Amino acid sequence: ERVMPGRNVPSVAKLRDMHMLLINHGGRERTEGEWRTLLEAGGFAVQSLTPAGPMYHVIEASPLAAG
Helix, strand or coil: CCEECCCCCCCHHHHHHHHHHHHCCCCCCEEHHHHHHHHHHCCEEEEEEEECCCCCEEEEEEECCCC
């Protein structure tokens, strides 16, 4: 997945984000925090977030412990 960097950090992901907003009518790339929130809402916890080249990251997540 692409992970948006913080403010004022150049990234191809930001260009892709603008493209998604236009083409997908509101689609967007997510920041690390947004990925964590989305996965937690689905019952997963992020274990690692590893860069995989200049544009992508591997997001490893595992199911949250049943409580």
